Amino acid sequence: MRWCYRCGCSGVADVPVPIVIIGSGPAGISAAWPLVEAGLPVLMLDASDATPLPAAPGGTIGEMRRGPDRARIMFGDQPPLPGPVENRSPKLATVLARAVGAGFHDRLGLSADGFFSLGSLAQGGLTNIWGAMASPWDDADLAPFPGGAIAMRTAYQRVSARIGLGGGATDLAAPIRTLLRRHAGRDDGLDLSIASNAVLANARDGREGCSHCGLCLWGCDRRSIYNAAYELPALQRHANFTYRRGQYVREILPDGAGHRLIIDGAEPICAARVILAAGTITTTALALRRLGAFDEDVPLLSNPLAALATLVPGQIGAALPERSFSLAQLQFGLTMADQVRSAGTLYAADTLPLSVIADRLPLSRPLALRFVRALMPALVLATFFLPGSFSRNRIRLASGSTRRVTIQGEQPPETRAALRKVGRQLGKKLRQRGAYALPGSLTVAEPGTDIHYAGTLPMGATGRFGCGPDGTLNNCPNLHIVDGACLPVLPAQHCTLTIMANADRIGRELAARWVAGG
Amino acid sequence: MIRHIIVTGGSGYIGRCVAEAALARGCSVTILSRRATGLPQGATHQAWALGDKLPEGSLNPAVKASEQAIIHLAHDWGNPGMTADDEGGLNRSGTGALLASSRLHGVGRFVFVSSQSARADAENIYGRVKYAIEQDLDHPGEVAARVGLVYGGPPQALFALLVKLTGDLPLLPMIDPWRDVQPIHVKEVAEGLLRLVDHTATGWMGLAMPVGISFKDFLQTLAREFHGKSLPIIPIPLGLALLGCAVTARIRFIPTVDRERVLGLAGVRALACADHLEALGMTIMPLEIGLRREPGSRRAALAEGRALLAYVLGAPPQKMLLRRYAASIAAANQGALAMSGVFRRFPSLLRLAEPLRDRSPLAQRLRLAATLVETSPQGEAMLAASNIATLCVGFVLDAVVLPLRLFRRG
Structure with a gap:
């Protein structure tokens, strides 16, 4: 198949690219597979440059702890700075996270107020630092999806089989084991189970099974943790799939029945069909621009998030382990008396920097460090979410030459109150299971800290800001939104697997139409 | 010309x-x-x-x-x-x-x-x-x-x-x-x-x-x-x-x-x-x-680091830690804090001066020192060796100096 990448050229093959996918993150890759397997010609563009991300350190957490390279692994070439205590997940403080997020704000012209915003220009997008929580949503939450829960269940199965689940939380930390043991047989509204992670237990597709090295936050050298970029080589083995990096799509203009993509520093590309999978924030900005919706506030869903530190006293003073698993070890759901549903994850703290806890203690530094070191093997950290309906964030695209994108975050008092209420309930129920909440450790995070950005252009919405069952942006035929932006709801759940399943569903629908000659 | x-x-x-x-x-x-x-x-x-x-x-x-x-x-x-x-x-x-x-x-x-x-x-x-x-x-x-x-x-x-x-x-x-x-x-x-x-x-x-x-x-x-x-x-x-x-x-x-x-x-x-x-x-x-930009400023940062790191470590810091401290201060475009010379001579006295407020400059520096200590082999050896006795001594000392810290401004 030959086609012309250039617009308006007089070449012999002046045919628009049949399908362009913008973004190589989890949504783009998931949408690509069914199309590519059906034989459709697909061109995938992303904004990544050739700069490699920082290499995973290798070894084990124990070796890193004692070794001379620890500071280099943790800080890279940017030394830590004196400053106030930050309420940020340690996952986002790594050299890897900095590199993955580099350039995102500047390139888009994004500024956020009262909202933690993150995006990635890297190959594979934010899956490079994914916490890898991958459990399907409940049927009730899937009801608003086109085809309902049934269509999504099949899509979940396909995606899960493709990316590989089930590794990681197979060898639990001691305090977590205690918690799980004491949970057995309880039925008090706290639903606790081993976390479903997109981590391989055994080798496949050139990736190795998780060795519990405990260095998850700094990059997995075994590639056990799923990363959308790992799938590119397999896609590229298909002759009908083309991938080009360094293509930052600035604008999607209408062009007959198709589109003309304006790309930074490159020739425009004409496409018959565009699949927008650039990540919710960028996708929303591109869609708003296409719609000419300037200076209009669009609701941006996110899961209000809080964290709680608890202690399993029997483990205090134990030696820190040589190996561990620093992503979620348990997942839980909690239904409150008022039917508000919350969900979250439990982590062991044995791989985390002491400062995560020590910085908050009103002790002298020498004591705080030594004390927290003794606590770390006994700590269980919980993060938990509320449904996106509790969020009040807005995204807008400014008119004028700047075309800046702004996000205004808001945490309404009732949301904070609800988070605190869940935190207290959770604390109580964990206490019954032998984990005692540290006084004052309940921390409500800034909106957006969950990085579950979604629902700006929900499927099924009939207004301008919405899309159809196949992700088609309302009034923009052949422009499909397949990432978090098109989610119709955001329950208190991790959303990446659902975004991938939905993208897969849309990809499959488009492929079926193509096969049927549509 | x-x-x-x-x-x-x-x-x-x-x-x-x-x-x-x-x-x-x-x-x-x-x-x-x-x-x-x-x-x-x-x-x-x-x-x-x-x-x-x-x-x-x-x-x-x-x-x-x-x-x-x-x-x-x-x-x-x-x-x-x-x-x-x-x-x-x-x-x-x-x-x-x-x-x-x-x-x-x-x-x-x-x-x-x-x-x-x-x-x-x-x-x-x-x-x-x-x-x-x-x-x-x-x-x-x-x-x-x-x-x-x-x-x-x-x-x-x-x-x-x-x-x-x-x-x-x-x-x-x-x-x-x-x-x-x-x-x-x-x-x-x-x-x-x-x-x-x-x-x-x-x-x-x-x-x-x-x-x-x-x-x-x-x-x-x-x-x-x-x-x-x-x-x-x-x-x-x-x-x-x-x-x-x-x-x-x-x-x-x-x-x-x-x-x-x-x-x-x-x-x-x-x-x-x-x-x-x-x-x-x-x-x-x-x-x-x-x-x-002067070496004198770096020397002052090193002297401050020597005191703060020694306080957190409970022992004189190794050269590498000192260098990291000075590099962090320089990277933040900051200079040394004004601090009594007593603390440079007797770093353990910083326990009396450590502010309870987390935003004060000294509190920020001490947290930096703690982060650097934690991520150094010397600090790891110190932490691995600390035991219930050191913790008890620490809590007693903290309790003794708490009134002083409470009434200290900034």
Whole structure:
């Protein structure tokens, strides 16, 4: 198949690219597979440059702890700075996270107020630092999806089989084991189970099974943790799939029945069909621009998030382990008396920097460090979410030459109150299971800290800001939104697997139409 | 465009810096001084003393005389002039001799380095002599540069004295501490003089920070950035200061404070130089920024790090940890905090001073120290070895000092 990448050229093959996918993150890759397997010609563009991300350190957490390279692994070439205590997940403080997020704000012209915003220009997008929580949503939450829960269940199965689940939380930390043991047989509204992670237990597709090295936050050298970029080589083995990096799509203009993509520093590309999978924030900005919706506030869903530190006293003073698993070890759901549903994850703290806890203690530094070191093997950290309906964030695209994108975050008092209420309930129920909440450790995070950005252009919405069952942006035929932006709801759940399943569903629908000659 | 520069006093504080900057921008440089010691590499030397005319070999034969310049910095402190029977002494007559031979050879530019204190009625002899010499620069191509309070570089001259005083003294008696001074980094002086060489201005041009800061602030900033300490200032009358000068001159083993210097500082007046700087296309960096580029600032950060890290570790920190601490402070564009010297000598006493408020600068530094300790092999060994006994001792000590910490401000 030959086609012309250039617009308006007089070449012999002046045919628009049949399908362009913008973004190589989890949504783009998931949408690509069914199309590519059906034989459709697909061109995938992303904004990544050739700069490699920082290499995973290798070894084990124990070796890193004692070794001379620890500071280099943790800080890279940017030394830590004196400053106030930050309420940020340690996952986002790594050299890897900095590199993955580099350039995102500047390139888009994004500024956020009262909202933690993150995006990635890297190959594979934010899956490079994914916490890898991958459990399907409940049927009730899937009801608003086109085809309902049934269509999504099949899509979940396909995606899960493709990316590989089930590794990681197979060898639990001691305090977590205690918690799980004491949970057995309880039925008090706290639903606790081993976390479903997109981590391989055994080798496949050139990736190795998780060795519990405990260095998850700094990059997995075994590639056990799923990363959308790992799938590119397999896609590229298909002759009908083309991938080009360094293509930052600035604008999607209408062009007959198709589109003309304006790309930074490159020739425009004409496409018959565009699949927008650039990540919710960028996708929303591109869609708003296409719609000419300037200076209009669009609701941006996110899961209000809080964290709680608890202690399993029997483990205090134990030696820190040589190996561990620093992503979620348990997942839980909690239904409150008022039917508000919350969900979250439990982590062991044995791989985390002491400062995560020590910085908050009103002790002298020498004591705080030594004390927290003794606590770390006994700590269980919980993060938990509320449904996106509790969020009040807005995204807008400014008119004028700047075309800046702004996000205004808001945490309404009732949301904070609800988070605190869940935190207290959770604390109580964990206490019954032998984990005692540290006084004052309940921390409500800034909106957006969950990085579950979604629902700006929900499927099924009939207004301008919405899309159809196949992700088609309302009034923009052949422009499909397949990432978090098109989610119709955001329950208190991790959303990446659902975004991938939905993208897969849309990809499959488009492929079926193509096969049927549509 | 000037291509060859002759610097008198080229081995002095400013002179050496000027010569280096001129060489760095591709000019050839001849230094005129008595001895050929301490000269920057790449400069040629001609033996010369104040009073001599321009030596034969000092001009560059490969360059037209109009493309050569003299920057005249040499000053004879031993023979100040302006006594009852002379009109500026050797400094003025020597400059005159140099000026005359410069004119004779058709040298393109003559820059005389003067002072902020240059005034007909200056309190100090230095200021009166500088003023008198400025009046002799009446040909085109001749200009005087009135330079503010010069700091930075290897401490020499007045800057060396101030570094030493702010370091040695627990408190500083001062005449009129609110009087403004206009600091300028020695590298900025060099840059300014070289720009003046290629400029056509005549009369005098000011080289100093256009907006002054009080001398008290200057010294306290210096004390903090170079010595990591706060320096209480005690205002004293001028008469008492002059008496102090007389006394220090007679007692050995304490720093001598020169009467001339005291008078020079006491009599200084604001130098309006914003327009001059603009004409030269220069901006003067704030004092703090200038000081933080100095090794003295890094030494202060290292000393602070040594204390804070030792406090957190309970043992002297290894070199690598110290280097990391200083690198973090530098990366944050910060300098050392003002801290009592007691804590540098007895770091464990920091337990009494550690603020409970997490936003105070010291609390931030201590958290940084803790992070660095935690991520170092030395810190890991310390943490792995700590046990229930060390924790108990820690809790008892924390409980004992808690009242003190509660009532401490910031």
